[in-house]
Amino acid sequence: MNTFEIDNKYIAQTYKRFPVTLVEGKGSLAYDDKGKEYIDLAGGIAVNIFGYCDEAWQSAVCAQAGQLSHTSNLYYTQPASVLAKLLVEKSKMSRVFFGNSGAEANECAIKLARKYSQDKYGEARHKILCLKNSFHGRTLTTLAATGQDVFHKDFKPLTPGFVHCEPTKEALNEALKDENICAIMMETIQGEGGINVLSKEFVHEAYYQAQKRDIILIVDEIQTGLGRTGEFFDYMNYSIYPDIVTVAKGLGGGLPIGACIFGKKLENTFAFGDHGSTFGGNPIACAGALSVVERIDEEVFEGVKVRNKIITDSISISPKVKEITGRGLMLGIEISGDVDKAVAECLENGVLVIKAKNKIRLLPALNIPFPQLTKALAVLIKAINES
Numbered sequence: 001m002n003t004f005e006i007d008n009k010y011i012a013q014t015y016k017r018f019p020v021t022l023v024e025g026k027g028s029l030a031y032d033d034k035g036k037e038y039i040d041l042a043g044g045i046a047v048n049i050f051g052y053c054d055e056a057w058q059s060a061v062c063a064q065a066g067q068l069s070h071t072s073n074l075y076y077t078q079p080a081s082v083l084a085k086l087l088v089e090k091s092k093m094s095r096v097f098f099g100n101s102g103a104e105a106n107e108c109a110i111k112l113a114r115k116y117s118q119d120k121y122g123e124a125r126h127k128i129l130c131l132k133n134s135f136h137g138r139t140l141t142t143l144a145a146t147g148q149d150v151f152h153k154d155f156k157p158l159t160p161g162f163v164h165c166e167p168t169k170e171a172l173n174e175a176l177k178d179e180n181i182c183a184i185m186m187e188t189i190q191g192e193g194g195i196n197v198l199s200k201e202f203v204h205e206a207y208y209q210a211q212k213r214d215i216i217l218i219v220d221e222i223q224t225g226l227g228r229t230g231e232f233f234d235y236m237n238y239s240i241y242p243d244i245v246t247v248a249k250g251l252g253g254g255l256p257i258g259a260c261i262f263g264k265k266l267e268n269t270f271a272f273g274d275h276g277s278t279f280g281g282n283p284i285a286c287a288g289a290l291s292v293v294e295r296i297d298e299e300v301f302e303g304v305k306v307r308n309k310i311i312t313d314s315i316s317i318s319p320k321v322k323e324i325t326g327r328g329l330m331l332g333i334e335i336s337g338d339v340d341k342a343v344a345e346c347l348e349n350g351v352l353v354i355k356a357k358n359k360i361r362l363l364p365a366l367n368i369p370f371p372q373l374t375k376a377l378a379v380l381i382k383a384i385n386e387s
């Protein structure tokens, strides 16, 4: 049996995979089992911030694996505490809870917001206001937060206490007439929803209303965070200051880790025993994350902006491109042609791109070398033109 056959027989068939078995990767290049090379513009869905098997990441992970692999959260460990300090400094928040995925980071954020509100205002004030078309994860609670019925339909009942509105000032204020709302949760750029950038007007209103009403503002930066949009977190592009920011994907540089980072208002909300995770703060994952986070600086942000310009300038020339949405290196391309055909054509010609709803989605490594980017764009433009 080959890998396709084994996978199809033994793995839960929840992902429709591309017909390729990847066996190796270095930087922004991946190789399949036949030795074919691909330039990766999808970055493992925003995970491989510095590409595959980045050298600093690899040596940090290998060194930690040879020193202390796992202890449990019953003991202090250095990588988790150093990483938490760094994340707090970069975000100007107060504390971090480590989990293993984006969904877990969001679960933590929801628990934290509810506890803050219930301690202060009683149990009835527990509702989380989320946005239509959002995506926050696949657990039953983060599915409830997700504003897309397509993900809900076969799994009801979902966790109660979630309401959704359109990302407009009017819809927000209408929804906030419900006095039992304790948190507003949003992605500033909706990723799985089709790379939709929230307007400044909406985000500022949400921030203002949250402050005014002592509502917890949660920003899900699982796809947008860690330099991808030209700032450490995308909320910084709006000059707002949320109470909670959640992050995962790129954080581990390829290892599973998620973090719920929260501000002063919430710093003493959780008490011993309120939340936990066996693998949360795992030393190997944290050592890998540390090697990624400590390198995300102004130079990286500048590099993101330069690459964004190269991509948007060249792609927008195609007559089949209707719109390019997103920011930095999180981009959606709407075309008048067949998106699936264009994505397949790219794969055939050695370029990895993915979809977000009806758009071609690009999430390359933040340090993709310029010659590789230019070469991949030529393939992509041809595929779009012929789609």
Ligand SMILES: Cc1ncc(COP(=O)(O)O)c(C=O)c1O
Residues within 6 Å of the ligand: 101, 102, 103, 104, 106, 135, 136, 137, 138, 187, 191, 192, 220, 221, 222, 223, 248, 249
């Ligand atoms: C914005 C956002 N939130 C949450 C998640 C869920 O993250 P995970 O798959 O790590 O649970 C994702 C994953 O795509 C995401 O894009």
